[in-house]
Amino acid sequence: MLIRFLYALTLTGLLVCSALARDKAHPRSSSSTRLGSASHLTNEAERNASYWIEKAQNTLSNKILQASQLSSERVAKNIIFFLGDGMSVHTITAARNLMGDSANQVSFEKFPYLGLSKTYCVDRQVADSACTATAYLGGVKANYGTIGVNAKVKRYDCTTGQNPDNFVESIAKWVQDAGKDAGLVTTARVTHASPAGMYAHTANRNWENDATIIENGCSAKDNVDIARQLVEWDVGKNLKVVMGGGRRHFINTTVNDEEGLAGHRTDGRNLIQDWLKEKQTNNKQAAYVWSKKGLSLVDLDKTEYLLGLFANSHCPYNGDLERTNYKLVKPSLTEMTEAAIKVLRKNNNGYFLFVEGARIDMAHHETWARISLEDTVEFSRAIELARNMTSEEDTLIVVTSDHSHTMTINGYPYRDQPITGLSNKLADDGLPFTILSYANGPGYYTAYNDKTGRSEITDDQTKDVNFEYPATVPLSSETHGGDDVGVFASGPFAQYFSGNYEQSNIPAMMARALNIGPFANI
Template structure:
């Protein structure tokens, strides 16, 4: 009964091609949308015994999980996977994308599940900065700030410099306990979520010195930018693995990177070279790579420090990666995760690893739901790889999101209808509507004529990966949602993550399992 998403993908091939093929195989004519008979993909589901037997198997799994609790020792390692913007609706829709609503993504098979509350101290709906402070540092903060408490308001470059207001992350707790730490992301490594691992700043946008100078009254010397904090400050310097995008924040405007794109710094610094010089001065085996080929050539068994910057800004969407030659030159999230674990697992004391599927969020902001779901499936694949490489006996894996989005799954579509397509019925205006839609965002342009009512959407339009799904209110960028997000856990003390709790409780529970920091079981 337990069918993993990898098994489904193995049977069907690359998931994007499968989805497009299903669209072609089941064209949605007007009669289909008006309610033709649905196709039953699993005849066994018609019989009550199917569901009873399924429940018995699930119950036996739960009983075994409970029996294993008393045998659980503390965790040697913790891997936190963060699906940026991965709402519960996103998980549900991605499940359909891989084949059917009955399927499960890899992390949905984890034995324990809870919900976390995502608000900031000053906002009902959070951003990725204040939430990073919560789920990595255990303290709720103000919107737009990272690694500082709520005494610091966004852009306040005076209180933001005060170390008394700094919030340390679980990465530091792990380092102080003799463990290693690292991060992997498909965003810039200086972006809000990964910066929560090592940075302290009053403004998430201060990724380089030029960004600090954009706001009047703030000194780039006193307000050290996020890229410099990664290279120069204690936690960032000690990170054994840093992989993602964001080369432009490490080099000057007068310098082009390996792909010919200019940097964004204005202080003349080349922080990549500074990082390498620091490791060489301390006689540490370090490697900087900027391509998939470069990563493949690194001897991970001998490398102590690994810096991989694979894009000037963010890494490509995974669907775009698979549809283009990018897959030959840029690693996927799964490939980066595998490399990170190989480097970190050499420490006999264990490690903390943060892995972010960042572009789930960015596609939602553009109301390009298909791209978001593609990245969610890749995120699940990376989790599956991590679980295969580690043991449930000594490695706690926690999967969650920082915040939700406004996308919903609606209408009454048949089971075999692609989630990214049109519903099987028409609206009261006799026009079709999509199964996925947003409360606001750029997809508004696909929703209404000025005075003539809704626009008609064709099945062909929804097959385009760049299609912007309908939105109720016009915004250039869709907003986050304020609803709770899921927390999935597997490994030692995974039972801690059941129930409903503040997002700021997450690092406390991880730290107790890892026996590090202020929440260690001393």
């Protein structure tokens, strides 16, 4: 009891000193006009030091128990790899508040092991989703804008990009070679940079169809586009599940998809029909679906191959699904994840599933912070569902991001203030400011006025889901950040993911957990 008392007394003293030092360092903060009334804690127990000490003791007990179980750990049978595209640590923190309070946890924060990965490309300090896909799926760092090739290949290089000597194979191939099944789910186009890392090799992430290759002055015959690689090349055509958006890259410009939107191909091909024909020729039970209803009608217990293309381009933002009738037509990330697991788990040897919450990133590029956080919360729901559908005894779940963004959380808002609103104090210019802001992006035009300087932002503006959060530098699209990103792990060999390491180490650790590929039996 004496030790607990001394610990609590020391902690209290440190907090008081810290608060005094902060007020001294920032005297303006104590005199600025407050916005709104004082905040009240919803959990009165937090006022007692014993609350925090007991919480720490419970955490420590859990970690001791987890450590004691490591000696009997078995090889993983399955891996589900969740990628929150652009999901920075700030994004995760803000998502907690959107869920109700800063003390909340998104589902994967409850995982026992946490690490950090370094996200840079070979030629860039700040990465894109292409070079990072090669790293976290293939184990090799590459150049910006390239997928599934080593750093000898520069972006747009028509020749070296199609040299098989420069190809980097992904964990999907290692899984398939080991007799396991592989699949992918994304809210982006299935030919977009992150999912393409599972099966494609290309010098340019934008070569999703033949027309884009020709536009860059290359031969669409010599440089096979990403959609064709998915349908024709070994790793892609052997994926048991492919779900997301991107119908436009599978059909010709002269053909409309099921929703009346034209394709982007110029070679006359219908790759959806080609995919179905190849499966039928090989007597495989295959289904192609384009709507939520169609997905619900598929007998997943009997389906061997499932192709779901639910949008002409990217799938809708999850918040838009909830706010509109889209939810009656388009499946959510959670619903797609559930269907994928049901198809893949039929293989007694196990499986590898890649799941991408892609639109977290896309909303950040628009400085739509609220929409990005909504997609983060849905991403968390998909992970929780996956954990409930699987066993920690045989399934390793890894959650991470490819890169960060420039969004930050600032000011000193009260605990019960909405993270998407205004800070509780005015700035030195007498104007309010938002709790969330960006270093650059289209939100610059929200923040600044050519005539008067900084613009006044109202609370009502921040309640608009399409509100562009303020940015310091004007750019049509906000950029990625170069921060390290979190890696969360649960299941067999999850302890491997602790510490700080290269992003390219991730597939090596996953392969070791499965005991497959070049990292088996190490």
